[in-house]
Amino acid sequence: MMLNDEQFGFYMQQVLDNVPSAVVVTNNIGNVIYTNLFAKNSFNLYHSAGSESLIFNLLRAYDPDLEIINKIILEPTTKKIGVLINSNSKNAFIEYNIASFYNNNLQEQQFIFTINSINENSWLELKANKKQLELIYETVDDILFTIEVKNNIEFIFSSVNNAFCKSTGYTKAEVINANITDIIPKSSLNLVLLNYTKAIESKQTVKWEETSTFNNEEKTGLVTITPVFDEINNCIQLIGSIRDITERKKAELKLQLSNERFNFVTKALGAAIWDWDIENDRVYWGEGFFKIFGISEATEGKSFVQVLERCHVDDRFRIEKSLKLILQTTETTWSNSYRFLNNNGKFVQVQDKAIIIRNEAGKAIRMIGALSDITIRKAEEQQLKLYKSVITNTNDCVIIAEADLSNNGPKIIYVNESFTKMTGYTREEIIGKTPRVLQGPKTNRNVLDKLRKSLENQEICEVELINYKKNGEEYWVNLSIFPLIDAQGKCTHFVSIQRDTTERNKHSIEKETIFEIIQSINKNQNLSFSLNEVIENVCVFLGFHYGEIWSINIDETKMVHRATYRIDDSKFLGEINKGTNTLEKGQGLPGLSWKLKERIYIEDLQNSTFLRKADALKSKLSSGMALPIYFNNEVIAVFNLFSEKPFTKEQINSDLLNKLTTQIGAYIQKNRKDLELNQFFNMSADMLAISNLNGYFKKVNPAFTNILGYSEEEMLNKPLINFVHQDDRNLTLAELENVQNGKITTYLENRFIAKNGDVKWLSWTCAPLVEEALIFSVTKDITEKKKMDEELKNLIKELTNSNLELKQFSYITSHNMRSPLTNLLAILDILDLSKIDDSETLELLSAMKASTNHLNDTLNDLIRILIIKGNTNQTLEKIAFNDVLSNVSDSIGSLIKNSGTQILANFENIDSVYFNKTYLESIFLNLITNSIKYAQPKIKPLITIKSFIEDGKLKLSFSDNGIGFNEQKVKDKIFGLYQKFHNHEDSKGIGLYLVQSQINSLGGSIHVQSEINKGTTFTITFSKT
Amino acid sequence: MIPIVFCVDDDRVALMISKLNLQKTQFCKEIITAENGKQALDYFDSQMQLPEVERKIPNLILLDLNMPVLDGWEFLELFSNNYPSLHEEVKIALLSSSVNPDDKIKAEANPFVFIFIDKAIGIDNLKSLKEHPELVKYFS
Structure with a gap:
C-alpha cells in the first residue's frame, strides 16, 4: 500500500x-x-x-x-x-x-x-x-589531501588543506573535484599513480619521496598515502599527506655537517658530550661515550640518578651535592673531577666540564657537559712534574723562547739553573731578551743562518758555535733547538738545549790539528814544506808568535833549520852561524835541547844566553822554548817556539805538543827515509820501475825516461809490452806471467824500442809485492854490453876458427916436414957405412946423421907441444906417484946409474892424483933428467920428490942439489919456449915449457925456487887431489 | 915370412925405404906397391876379377894416410865396404907421419886396422911387427 x-x-x-x-x-x-x-x-x-x-x-x-x-x-x-x-x-x-x-x-x-x-x-x-x-589540518605545514577513488583508477581530489594551496599555488576551488591528472605535474604523475595503485593493492600506507615543480619552484616532499576501504573492500578514498622536506633536506645536509663538526670537536677534545634535560630529567650521551668509555647504550635517555650510578661510589655524593648546589645558583658553568665507570668495569679519572642553561627566570633547564678521560693526563702531569724538575736541575742549559723570528728575535721566557751558571746572566737579566745577546764576533754566521733556516721551517736543528758569557768570555756551545707546535700546527715556542762544549771542542780541534798536521806531512813529499805546515798549525793553535823546526841530519852531525812560522813580518830571528842555517849539537837553543833531550824554556830571552837576542829584541819576542821531537827515543827534530809574552801553562805543557813530539817523529823519519829513497829512485842510473800486475808501469824513475826517451806519462799510459821489441814480446809476456804468479825474482833480458826507434837491450830483475799487486823492477841498460858481447863472440869465433886453421896448418906442416925427415932417417939407418972408403965422406955422412937426428928430436918436441896444447879434453885417471916414478926410473935407468943420481921419494902423505898418466910421466921424466943434466960438477945429483897438502891443495915438489940459476934474472923466462939458460950440450929449452904446458892444460900450476950452486925446487900445484 | 905385403904410399922415397927394409928384415916373399888408395883399390878390383887360384891377395897392407886422389881413410872405407870377405885374410897397418892425435884414435877404432905405425918404417918397427900376435904366425 x-x-x-x-x-x-x-x-x-x-x-x-x-x-x-x-x-x-x-x-x-x-x-x-x-x-x-x-x-x-x-x-x-x-x-x-x-x-x-x-x-x-x-x-x-x-x-x-x-x-x-x-x-x-x-x-x-x-x-x-x-x-x-x-x-x-x-x-x-x-x-x-x-x-x-x-x-x-x-x-x-x-x-x-x-x-x-x-x-x-x-x-x-x-x-x-x-x-x-x-x-592541524589547516595550519600544519604539511600538505594534506583526500582523494576520492572511483573504480580504482579514477582519482578525484575531495579535499586539500591550506598548505596544499600554498605549496602548489592552486586554490581549493580549483583542486577540489578535480582529477589528479589535471593537478599533479606530468613528470610526477607516473610515480604517483604507481604508488596509489600500490597502496590500494597492498591495502597499506605507502611512503615515498617525490620532487615536483610548483610555482617554478622545485619542491621535495615525503608523500604518504593511506587507502580507505568500504565494507566490501572497495577503495573509496585515499588520504594523503606530503611533507615538504625541501628545507629539511637542506637542513639535514647542514645538520649532517654540523653534526660531523660536532663529532670532530668531540673527538678532538677527547671528550664525551652529555646533555641533561633537567626539566624532564633525561640525560642524553653523545657518541663520545662509546668512543672514550666504550659505553654503547650511550644515546639512550636516562635519568640523572641512573647516570650517577656510573660515578664511583666515593665520588657520587660529592658530585650530586655539587650539582644540586650549582643548579640553585645562577652559575652557568660547572666543573669537577671524579672516577667514572667505563664499559670494562674499570674506573677512569674524568674531568667533567659543563654549561648550565637557564630560562628567563634563571631556572636551570638544561646542562650540557663534556667528560674527558684524564687518567693519562694525570700520569702526564706526574711526568710533567718530573720533567720540570729535571729541566730545572739538568746540567744542560735549557732555554725556552717565544717563536718570533722577527727583527727582535725570539724572546726568552724561561732559562734553567744551568743556563745562569754557564752564562753568568741571572734569570731576571735574560728573560725577555733574545738569545742573540749571547752571540759575538766569533759566532759563526753561517751556522746561525743554518739555524735560522731550520727554525723557519720548524725543523729540529743541532749546531755548534761560539757564544759569549756575560763577562765576555767565549765558550763553545752545542745547541739543540726544536720548535714547539701547538694544536693548530703553529710554532709557538722554541726550546733550546745547550751544552758547553769548550773542552770537548778543544780536544776535537786539537785532534783535527794533529790530523791536519799528519795529513800534510803525508801529503807532501817535501819535508820542508810539510814542516812549515806543522809549525804554522802549532803556532796558530797555541798562539805562538814565531816558531821554527830544526831537524837533525841523517848522519846526525848537525841540525838544519827546516821550517819557520812568523805571525807577521816584524818577527824575524836571523841565522846563528853566519851564512848557514845549521847548528852543532849543543849549540843554540835547539842544539841544546837536542843534546839534553829535553824541553828548554827561557822566559826572559834578554837575560839569557840566547844566541839571537838582538833579533828577538827587534821582533819583540820575549820568551822561547825548544821542544825535542822524538823517534825511537832519539831526538830527530826540535820545535823552537817564541812568544811576545811569557808562555802560559798551556803553551809550556800543551797536550798537542806532547802528542806531536811523539807522533810526528815517525813521520819525519819516514819522510827523511822517503827522501833518501826518492833520491835513490830519482838519481839511480839503473832504471827503476813499479808496475802493476796488469802490465802497466805505475812509476818509472828519470833513468827510465832518459834512456828510452819517453816521458813518464807516455810510459805509464800504455801497457809496457807495447814498448817491447816484437821478437821479445812472447818471452816478456811469459816472464810477466811468472811474476804475476808470484815468482819471487826474475831475471830477464829483452829489447825495448826507444822513442827515437833505437833498440835498447835491457836486463830486468823483478820482484812482485803480491799483497800490493805490484812488481818492482831494477833494469839495466845493457845495450853496450850486448854489443861488446856480440863483438867478443864474433872475435872468439874468428879466433877459434883461425886457431883451428892454425892447428891444422901446423899438423900439415909438421907432417909434411916429418915425411921427408923420416925418409932421411930411414935412409941413414939403412946406409951401410962400411962400404964407403973415403974418410971425408964418412965424416960428412956422420954429421948429416947427427943433424938429421937433432932435427927429428926438435920436430918431435914441437909436435908433442902441439898435441898438448890442442888437446883440451883430457881423460883423467887416478895415478899412483910410485908407479910413475918407477916407470920413469926404468926408462932412464942407465942415465940414473951412470950419473950416480940418488932419488928420495916421499909419497906417504898423498900417494896419488887424478891426472893424465902420459903427462905425469913426461913431467917426472923432464924434471928428473933436468936435475941430472944440471947437476953440479963432481957432485952426484940428489933428487927429493914429495907430495903434500898446502893451502888445501895437493902439491908435488922436486928438489935437487944442482947448479941452480939466478932467480931474479930468469924466473919469468924459465918456463918459456926455447929459453936456454945453460950452455949445456943437451939443452933444447923445451922441457920446462912442455912441463908447464902439461900442468896448465889440466888446470894446475908450477913454480920454481932456485939458488945458484945450491939447487932448484919445482913445486907443482894440482887443481884436483 | 909373409907371402905378400902391399905398400901403399904416394911418397916414392918412403916406398923405396919400405921395400929395402922389408927385404933386409926378410919380412916378406913379395912386395907389391901402389901410389894412392885408388891404385890400391884398382888392384883389388882386378885381382877379384881373377879366378880364386890366380888371385894375388896381399896378407898385409902398409897403408899411408896422406895420399892424393884417394887417401888412406877413403881407401879403408871403400875396401871394407867392397870386400868384407877379405877382412880376415888382409891385415892393415896404418903408416903415417901425421902428428894429429885424432888420426891415431880414428885408426884404432877401425876394425880393419890392427896397428898404427909412425913413419918411416924402420928395421926396428919391422922386427917388432914380426912379433905382433896378428903376424907372428908367418914367422914361426
Whole structure:
C-alpha cells in the first residue's frame, strides 16, 4: 500500500519523535524549519521564526569557532561537535552529523542535523581532537589531501588543506573535484599513480619521496598515502599527506655537517658530550661515550640518578651535592673531577666540564657537559712534574723562547739553573731578551743562518758555535733547538738545549790539528814544506808568535833549520852561524835541547844566553822554548817556539805538543827515509820501475825516461809490452806471467824500442809485492854490453876458427916436414957405412946423421907441444906417484946409474892424483933428467920428490942439489919456449915449457925456487887431489 | 915370412925405404906397391876379377894416410865396404907421419886396422911387427 504524503509525514513524525537523537532541519541559510521531539525536550530547540531560530546562531552562541563550523557545514563530511543549551538551561555537549538534501518542493538546499548529547569529557576530547585536527589540518605545514577513488583508477581530489594551496599555488576551488591528472605535474604523475595503485593493492600506507615543480619552484616532499576501504573492500578514498622536506633536506645536509663538526670537536677534545634535560630529567650521551668509555647504550635517555650510578661510589655524593648546589645558583658553568665507570668495569679519572642553561627566570633547564678521560693526563702531569724538575736541575742549559723570528728575535721566557751558571746572566737579566745577546764576533754566521733556516721551517736543528758569557768570555756551545707546535700546527715556542762544549771542542780541534798536521806531512813529499805546515798549525793553535823546526841530519852531525812560522813580518830571528842555517849539537837553543833531550824554556830571552837576542829584541819576542821531537827515543827534530809574552801553562805543557813530539817523529823519519829513497829512485842510473800486475808501469824513475826517451806519462799510459821489441814480446809476456804468479825474482833480458826507434837491450830483475799487486823492477841498460858481447863472440869465433886453421896448418906442416925427415932417417939407418972408403965422406955422412937426428928430436918436441896444447879434453885417471916414478926410473935407468943420481921419494902423505898418466910421466921424466943434466960438477945429483897438502891443495915438489940459476934474472923466462939458460950440450929449452904446458892444460900450476950452486925446487900445484 | 905385403904410399922415397927394409928384415916373399888408395883399390878390383887360384891377395897392407886422389881413410872405407870377405885374410897397418892425435884414435877404432905405425918404417918397427900376435904366425 502506498502511503500518501500525509500518512508518510505522520509516520515520519512518529519516527523522528521517537529517535533518541535530536534532529534539526534547516533551510539553506540555516533557519531551523523542523525539530523533533528529542530536540525540543533535550535541547530546547524549537522551530521558530527569527534570528534565534537560526541554527548557526544557536550553535554560534556556544561555539566561538563558528566560522569553522560554517565551513564544515559547507563541506559535510564527518561528525561534528558543538554545545547547545539543554532544557535545564545548561550547556549540553553534543556531537552531530549534517546531511544535506535538495527539497524539490521548496527548490532549495536543506540540511538535516542529527544531534546527540555526549558527556562533557567525551565532548571535550572530541572537541579537542576535532579542533586540533581541524587546526592541524589547516595550519600544519604539511600538505594534506583526500582523494576520492572511483573504480580504482579514477582519482578525484575531495579535499586539500591550506598548505596544499600554498605549496602548489592552486586554490581549493580549483583542486577540489578535480582529477589528479589535471593537478599533479606530468613528470610526477607516473610515480604517483604507481604508488596509489600500490597502496590500494597492498591495502597499506605507502611512503615515498617525490620532487615536483610548483610555482617554478622545485619542491621535495615525503608523500604518504593511506587507502580507505568500504565494507566490501572497495577503495573509496585515499588520504594523503606530503611533507615538504625541501628545507629539511637542506637542513639535514647542514645538520649532517654540523653534526660531523660536532663529532670532530668531540673527538678532538677527547671528550664525551652529555646533555641533561633537567626539566624532564633525561640525560642524553653523545657518541663520545662509546668512543672514550666504550659505553654503547650511550644515546639512550636516562635519568640523572641512573647516570650517577656510573660515578664511583666515593665520588657520587660529592658530585650530586655539587650539582644540586650549582643548579640553585645562577652559575652557568660547572666543573669537577671524579672516577667514572667505563664499559670494562674499570674506573677512569674524568674531568667533567659543563654549561648550565637557564630560562628567563634563571631556572636551570638544561646542562650540557663534556667528560674527558684524564687518567693519562694525570700520569702526564706526574711526568710533567718530573720533567720540570729535571729541566730545572739538568746540567744542560735549557732555554725556552717565544717563536718570533722577527727583527727582535725570539724572546726568552724561561732559562734553567744551568743556563745562569754557564752564562753568568741571572734569570731576571735574560728573560725577555733574545738569545742573540749571547752571540759575538766569533759566532759563526753561517751556522746561525743554518739555524735560522731550520727554525723557519720548524725543523729540529743541532749546531755548534761560539757564544759569549756575560763577562765576555767565549765558550763553545752545542745547541739543540726544536720548535714547539701547538694544536693548530703553529710554532709557538722554541726550546733550546745547550751544552758547553769548550773542552770537548778543544780536544776535537786539537785532534783535527794533529790530523791536519799528519795529513800534510803525508801529503807532501817535501819535508820542508810539510814542516812549515806543522809549525804554522802549532803556532796558530797555541798562539805562538814565531816558531821554527830544526831537524837533525841523517848522519846526525848537525841540525838544519827546516821550517819557520812568523805571525807577521816584524818577527824575524836571523841565522846563528853566519851564512848557514845549521847548528852543532849543543849549540843554540835547539842544539841544546837536542843534546839534553829535553824541553828548554827561557822566559826572559834578554837575560839569557840566547844566541839571537838582538833579533828577538827587534821582533819583540820575549820568551822561547825548544821542544825535542822524538823517534825511537832519539831526538830527530826540535820545535823552537817564541812568544811576545811569557808562555802560559798551556803553551809550556800543551797536550798537542806532547802528542806531536811523539807522533810526528815517525813521520819525519819516514819522510827523511822517503827522501833518501826518492833520491835513490830519482838519481839511480839503473832504471827503476813499479808496475802493476796488469802490465802497466805505475812509476818509472828519470833513468827510465832518459834512456828510452819517453816521458813518464807516455810510459805509464800504455801497457809496457807495447814498448817491447816484437821478437821479445812472447818471452816478456811469459816472464810477466811468472811474476804475476808470484815468482819471487826474475831475471830477464829483452829489447825495448826507444822513442827515437833505437833498440835498447835491457836486463830486468823483478820482484812482485803480491799483497800490493805490484812488481818492482831494477833494469839495466845493457845495450853496450850486448854489443861488446856480440863483438867478443864474433872475435872468439874468428879466433877459434883461425886457431883451428892454425892447428891444422901446423899438423900439415909438421907432417909434411916429418915425411921427408923420416925418409932421411930411414935412409941413414939403412946406409951401410962400411962400404964407403973415403974418410971425408964418412965424416960428412956422420954429421948429416947427427943433424938429421937433432932435427927429428926438435920436430918431435914441437909436435908433442902441439898435441898438448890442442888437446883440451883430457881423460883423467887416478895415478899412483910410485908407479910413475918407477916407470920413469926404468926408462932412464942407465942415465940414473951412470950419473950416480940418488932419488928420495916421499909419497906417504898423498900417494896419488887424478891426472893424465902420459903427462905425469913426461913431467917426472923432464924434471928428473933436468936435475941430472944440471947437476953440479963432481957432485952426484940428489933428487927429493914429495907430495903434500898446502893451502888445501895437493902439491908435488922436486928438489935437487944442482947448479941452480939466478932467480931474479930468469924466473919469468924459465918456463918459456926455447929459453936456454945453460950452455949445456943437451939443452933444447923445451922441457920446462912442455912441463908447464902439461900442468896448465889440466888446470894446475908450477913454480920454481932456485939458488945458484945450491939447487932448484919445482913445486907443482894440482887443481884436483 | 909373409907371402905378400902391399905398400901403399904416394911418397916414392918412403916406398923405396919400405921395400929395402922389408927385404933386409926378410919380412916378406913379395912386395907389391901402389901410389894412392885408388891404385890400391884398382888392384883389388882386378885381382877379384881373377879366378880364386890366380888371385894375388896381399896378407898385409902398409897403408899411408896422406895420399892424393884417394887417401888412406877413403881407401879403408871403400875396401871394407867392397870386400868384407877379405877382412880376415888382409891385415892393415896404418903408416903415417901425421902428428894429429885424432888420426891415431880414428885408426884404432877401425876394425880393419890392427896397428898404427909412425913413419918411416924402420928395421926396428919391422922386427917388432914380426912379433905382433896378428903376424907372428908367418914367422914361426
